[in-house]
Amino acid sequence: xxxxxxxxxxxxxxxxxxxxxxxxxxxxxxxxxxxxxxxxxxxxxxxxxxxxxxxxxxxxxxxxxxxxxxxxxxxxxxxxxxxxxxxxxxxxxxxxxxxxxxxxxxxxxxxxxxxxxxxxxxxx
Numbered sequence: 135x136x137x138x139x140x141x142x143x144x145x146x147x148x149x150x151x152x153x154x155x156x157x158x159x160x161x162x163x164x165x166x167x168x169x170x171x172x173x174x175x176x177x178x179x180x181x182x183x184x185x186x187x188x189x190x191x192x193x194x195x196x197x198x199x200x201x202x203x204x205x206x207x208x209x210x211x212x213x214x215x216x217x218x219x220x221x222x223x224x225x226x227x228x229x230x231x232x233x234x235x236x237x238x239x240x241x242x243x244x245x246x247x248x249x250x251x252x253x254x255x256x257x258x
Contacts, residue, residue, distance in 0.1 A: 166196065169209040169218050170239040171225070177233030178205070185236075188228045192216055206239065 178185075182200050185207065189198045194215030199208040209221060218238055225236045 164212040164214055167211050167213050167218070169211060169221060170203070171207045171209055171222065172237045172239045173205050173207060173234060174237070175229075175232070175234040178229070181229065181232045181234060184232070185225060185229065185234075188225055189221070192221060192224055195221065207236075 186198050186200070189195050189207070189209055194212045195209060196212060197208075197210035199210075202208055211218070211221060222236055222238050229236055
């Protein structure tokens, strides 16, 4: 009886100890963001392969999707590795000779809030 009880207690203690051992805190998974880049200029359509090569070479770019939205390319990035402005800058540097310009598309959700001014309040 004591042997059974002792084994039971030891098993329980080991179970509790294994559950209470603090494991290293796992790092948060990287934050992903999709950038809608608007393409303008006569040379954009013919340079899709070259633009794809430029984008894929940027550390932190995890996906490049052409032709899902007309005159746009969707670019998936890891935000801790690369910033949206850096992606746009690198592509525009390459695209300048292609007669193509790339801009980050702003929507009503992602655009900066306009600054408040006294003339903005028309209902006063």
